[in-house]
Amino acid sequence: MITPCPAPTCATPVRFADTVPAGTVQACPGCGGGVPAPAELTFVVYDLETTGLSADGCEIIQIAATRLVAGRVRSEDAFFSYCRPQQAIPRFITEYTGVTDRDVRDAPRPIQALEAxxxxxxxxxxxxxNGHRFDLKFLEATATRHRVPTRPVESLDTIALSKRVFGTKPGTGHSLDRVMSRLGVSVGDHRRHDARGDVAALAAAVALMWDRLALDARATTFPRRETFLPAV
Ligand SMILES: [Zn+2]
Incomplete structure (x- = not known):
């Protein structure tokens, strides 16, 4: 896991093994000060809508997110932005997501939304x-394309939670639709495939799976992948 050095002028990201007990002190590679391993991690459940499937040529048009602390959804602590791509939004994407060119007309560019x-x-x-196969690729491609300075962050794919809860026998699908129907969660006030609706459903699903798996406040038993976001 990654935690920032608490020294006010430092804030260097410090990496710990996932399994170290809370409070284990490690030296900061930036300032040499002692950094304690955190007792809990907060999570950001997020979803992107894009102009197509390939992160090489397509762009982000919506980012939605909500925070999760110790398996509880903090729905008041949410994030949402439309993004204005260079290209027009393809008709099939508007049909799939409900997002129109008019919706994104006054929105920030994808890189600006990603910085926010x-x-x-x-x-x-x-x-x-499915973040490790889809969403992360768009986050990384957007930052890379604009050559902005980045910082390390970690990522957990919620497909791994679904596999642990529901098993991996052939025929056990782990799509968001399958997970939603098994857990009886909904998209709330938004439609499916609008990032806000998908995040509402996913966050509710994660909270239920968190309880079923009796996870600790760091979800210690789930492997995380390191990725990067714009340094801000
Ligand atoms: Zn430091």
Whole structure:
């Protein structure tokens, strides 16, 4: 796990093994001061809508997120931004997501929205459904394309939670639709495939799976991947 050095002028990201007991002190590679391992991690459940499937040529058009602390959803602590891509939004994407060119007309560019998202994420761990195959690629491609300075953050794919809760027998699907129907959660006030609706459903699903798995405040038993966001 990654935690920032608490020295006010330092804030260097310090990496700990996932399994170290809370309070274990490690030297900061930036200032040499002692940094204690955190007792809990906060998570940011997020979802992106994009102009298509390939992170190489397509762009982000919506980012939605909500924070999760010790398995509880903090729905009042949410993030949402439309993003204005360079290209027009393809018709099939508008049909799929409900997002129109008019919706994004006055929105920030994807890289600007990603910088605002990075400020919102802070030191939380990212969580998305199928995030390691899809969403992370868009976050990384957007930052890389604009050559902005980045900082390390961690990511957990909620497919791993679903596999542990529901098992991996053939035929056991782990799509968000399958997870939602098994757990009886809904998209709330938004439609499915609007990032806000998908995040509402995923966050509710994660909270239920968190309880079923009796996870600790660091979800210690789930492997995380290191990725990066714009340094802000
Ligand atoms: Zn330091």
């Amino acid at each position: 998202f990075s400020r919102y994420v802070g030191h939380s761990v990212l969580m998305a459904h």
